[in-house]
Amino acid sequence: xxxxxxMQSAIAQGTLWGIMALGVYITFRIxxxxxxxxxxxxxxxxxxxxxxxVKGVNPFVSLVIALAxxxxxxxxxxxxxxxxxxxxxxxxxxxxxxxYSVNIRxxxxxxxxxxxxxxxFTQAIDALKLDQTMATLxxxxxxxxxxxxxxxxxxxxxxxCALRATGNNEYMVRALGANTNTSKxxxxxxSNGMISVSGALVGQSQGYGDxxxxxxxIVIGLASIVIGEVIFGKRFNFMYILASVVFGSVIxxxxxxxxxxxxxxxxxxxxxxxxxxxxxxxxxAIKSRYSQKRIPGKGGNTAC
Amino acid sequence: xxxxxxxxxxxxxxxxxxxxxxxxxxxxxxxxDFVTVIGGNGAGKSTMLNMIAGVYPIDxxxxxxxxxxxxxxxxxxxxYMLGRVFQDPMMGTxxxxxxxxxxxxxxxxxxxxxxxxxxxxxxxxxxxxxLAMLDLGLEDRLTSKVGLLSGxxxxxxxxxxxxxxxxxxxxxxxxxxxxxxxxxxxxxxxxEKIIARDSLTAMMVTHNMKDAIRIGNRLIMMNSGRIIYDxxxxxxxxxxxTDLLQKxxxxxxxxxxxxxxxxx
Numbered sequence: 001x002x003x004x005x006x007m008q009s010a011i012a013q014g015t016l017w018g019i020m021a022l023g024v025y026i027t028f029r030i031x032x033x034x035x036x037x038x039x040x041x042x043x044x045x046x047x048x049x050x051x052x053x054v055k056g057v058n059p060f061v062s063l064v065i066a067l068a069x070x071x072x073x074x075x076x077x078x079x080x081x082x083x084x085x086x087x088x089x090x091x092x093x094x095x096x097x098x099x100y101s102v103n104i105r106x107x108x109x110x111x112x113x114x115x116x117x118x119x120x121f122t123q124a125i126d127a128l129k130l131d132q133t134m135a136t137l138x139x140x141x142x143x144x145x146x147x148x149x150x151x152x153x154x155x156x157x158x159x160x161c162a163l164r165a166t167g168n169n170e171y172m173v174r175a176l177g178a179n180t181n182t183s184k185x186x187x188x189x190x191s192n193g194m195i196s197v198s199g200a201l202v203g204q205s206q207g208y209g210d211x212x213x214x215x216x217x218i219v220i221g222l223a224s225i226v227i228g229e230v231i232f233g234k235r236f237n238f239m240y241i242l243a244s245v246v247f248g249s250v251i252x253x254x255x256x257x258x259x260x261x262x263x264x265x266x267x268x269x270x271x272x273x274x275x276x277x278x279x280x281x282x283x284x285a286i287k288s289r290y291s292q293k294r295i296p297g298k299g300g301n302t303a304c
Numbered sequence: 305x306x307x308x309x310x311x312x313x314x315x316x317x318x319x320x321x322x323x324x325x326x327x328x329x330x331x332x333x334x335x336x337d338f339v340t341v342i343g344g345n346g347a348g349k350s351t352m353l354n355m356i357a358g359v360y361p362i363d364x365x366x367x368x369x370x371x372x373x374x375x376x377x378x379x380x381x382x383x384y385m386l387g388r389v390f391q392d393p394m395m396g397t398x399x400x401x402x403x404x405x406x407x408x409x410x411x412x413x414x415x416x417x418x419x420x421x422x423x424x425x426x427x428x429x430x431x432x433x434x435l436a437m438l439d440l441g442l443e444d445r446l447t448s449k450v451g452l453l454s455g456x457x458x459x460x461x462x463x464x465x466x467x468x469x470x471x472x473x474x475x476x477x478x479x480x481x482x483x484x485x486x487x488x489x490x491x492x493x494x495x496e497k498i499i500a501r502d503s504l505t506a507m508m509v510t511h512n513m514k515d516a517i518r519i520g521n522r523l524i525m526m527n528s529g530r531i532i533y534d535x536x537x538x539x540x541x542x543x544x545x546t547d548l549l550q551k552x553x554x555x556x557x558x559x560x561x562x563x564x565x566x567x568x
Contacts, residue, residue: 154419158412161401161422165409168398171390175357176465177383177414 003261008133010257014250015140016205017220019147020198021228021249022242024221026151026191031184032167036092037077038221040099041070041192042214045199047103050112050209059120063200070196071189073099078185096214103211111210119204136205143201147194148242154190155238163187195221216270219277224249226280305505306333306356306473311365313355313529325351327529329365333473333507338499340516341509342548343526349509350391352526353475356507358382370472384414387466387504389459389479396462399451403442403461406450407431410465434464438494456487460494467498474499474506481511492519513545525552 020042027035045066052062073095080091104110124135154160165173166183173180195217203209228248234241259272313326325348333339341349355362356369358379367375374382390396397406408423408431428446435443438460442453450458459479466474476495480488496519499506510516516523522536525548532555535543 156422157419158417158422159419161405161409162417165398165401165406168400169395171395172398173409174379175383175386175388175390175396176409176412177380178409178417179378179380 003258005133006257006261007254009136010253011250012133012136012140013202013205014253015137015144015246016198016201017253018140018144018198018224018246018249019201020195020217021221021224021245022144022147022151023191023194023198024218025225025242025245026187026194028222029225030155030164030167031187031191033081033088033184033187034092034218035077035188035191036089036218037073037095037099037188037192038092038195039214039217040096040103041073041196042199042202042217043103043209043211044073044099044106044214045070045196045201046203046209046213047106047112047199047211048196048209049200050114050203051107053114053117053119053204054112059118059123059204063120063197066196066200067193070199071193073196074188074190074192075185077192078188081188082181082184100211107209107211110212111208114204114207114209119207120201121205140201143197144246148239148246151242152239159183159186216273219270219273220249220252223273223277223280224252226277227251227255230280230283305335305337305370306331307366307368308332308352308356309366309368311352311355311367312363313351313360314363317363324529326355326362329529329531331524331531331534333505335505336503337505337522338520339507339522339524340520341507341524341526342511342513342516344552347526348529349526350477351529353388353477353507353509356473357386357388357475381414385472387413387469387471387474389462389466389474389476391478391481393455393458393462393482396465397450397458399449401450402447403435403450403453404428404431404446406461407434407465407468410468413469434468435461438464454487456483456491459483459487459491463491463495463498467502467504470502470504472505474504476506476508478509478511513548517541517543517545517548527552527555 020038024035024038027033027038048069049059049062049066052065053059057065077091077095080086080094081088086094120139121132121135124130124139125132128135128138130138155164162173162178163183163186165178166180166187170180173183199214203213225245225248228244228246231251232240232244232247255276256269260266260269264272308329308331311326311329315321315323315325329348329352341352343349354360356367358374358377362375365375366373369382369385374385388396398409404423408427411427432443432446435446440457440460442457442461450461453461463479479495480491483491492515495508498504506520508520517540521540522534523540523543524531525533533551
């Protein structure tokens with residue numbers, strides 16, 4: 001019974017984290033840039049939203065502010081990478097580190113409790129007479145679906161095509177007259193905006209904003225993407241792939257919930273996640289190593 | 305048309321790897337010129353094309369295209385006038401995108417990209433017709449990922465994309481060098497066909513001297529960043545490979561005959 005309750009809660013949490021995974025998908029898979037600023041922007045969203053709610057701002061309005069702040073942070077990474085020519089991974093790290101201080105400044109303290117405050121979830125609970133888990137699931141699912149539809153639409157536009165092509169082949173994109181720097185900045189802005197919203201939602205759902213809440217976000221995002229790809233495969237259309245990222249996030253939360261239930265210490269969680277991602281990302285290499293084994297034939301002499 | 309005036313470019317200036325790639329290039333192209341460019345390795349052929357395309361900034365000189373000074377324009381802002389095909393068949397197309405999406409990108413070369421659909425229904429019909437001209441069966445594979453195509457197919461597609469909107473100047477940088485002989489021949493025939501059909505102005509770098517003589521109406525030979533021989537019309541038609549080799553040795557005092565040249 002206890003496990004079933006945990007699972008329901010995990011599924012609900014998975015939809016909230018799924019929005020972050022979609023953000024990571026845009027940079028990591030579409031733009032082919034490993035963007036570490038997401039660790040900072042996830043916490044940024046959580047911190048901004050928490051502070052604003054405590055100050056009496058409507059929790060849904062705080063999501064919009066978190067979106068804007070995340071986009072601004074993405075623009076900073078984009079500026080560092082495209083204008084100052086800093087390698088993408090380092091540009092992301094710089095933004096992430098800078099945001100650590102910014103987040104403390106925003107809250108004036110390392111964390112902000114939302115105990116007894118009105119959040120997006122308490123409003124959903126009151127308005128629709130739901131329990132905590134169902135409210136989380138509803139809010140998470142609605143926003144995830146909205147985000148998936150937005151990304152699907154955007155990737156079909158001229159700008160979206162240029163962005164996808166930039167991740168594929170920059171030479172070609174420039175030769176065809178699109179500015180690859182613009183594409184990269186747009187991608188980073190959208191991605192970090194979404195990640196910040198996800199952080200705001202997770203913060204509201206867990207009842208506090210914390211400067212450390214973004215630690216490991218990139219790995220969790222990657223885990224969700226990879227789990228989605230491994231389980232659902234790259235089939236059908238782009239919408240299916242985007243949905244599989246969210247489902248990957250849900251499944252990741254369920255796995256976490258399960259191993260915790262089975263007695264894994266929360267302190268070992270990050271190690272466990274890292275192992276899962278390393279293994280999942282390494283599967284193609286391991287597979288090809290075994291499938292490429294040469295078939296013994298006349299030309300070879302196995303004896304020597 | 306194209307006017308290159310006293311263009312210089314040195315790579316890695318002030319280091320031990322300093323390399324004078326272009327040393328005072330002057331070149332004037334008339335509308336409809338189809339120029340073949342030959343020269344040894346490191347002569348500056350590709351660098352010249354890359355300078356016209358704006359891949360790197362030039363150190364000195366002026367490049368005018370259709371009367372417009374493009375010397376300081378970034379690569380993506382010059383693209384609306386230029387069609388380009390590269391030596392590497394992987395470079396001209398996006399492997400992870402569909403054939404029709406690649407063509408749609410090319411169809412919007414140099415235009416402002418906004419939030420309109422990246423590809424429309426009416427375009428798809430146009431692309432199908434254009435692909436049918438290649439005679440590679442690609443017209444039935446509009447939604448296939450380009451990564452599934454062979455090098456020759458990708459190069460043919462790149463050529464089609466480069467000429468989808470008529471460019472002021474078509475730049476072909478050894479675009480058949482990485483293909484097997486049969487495919488290279490096919491792509492070259494296609495190149496001639498498209499250039500003749502649309503009466504394009506084009507520059508084609510090649511290592512094949514026979515092709516360089518046979519194709520186009522003008523031939524230039526480069527060495528150490530300079531144009532050392534410029535021939536057109538009847539004189540070009542009557543050239544022989546031995547003439548070119550001799551010409552090269554005369555003007556440069558070096559032996560032009562590297563293996564790749566003779567064998568091709």
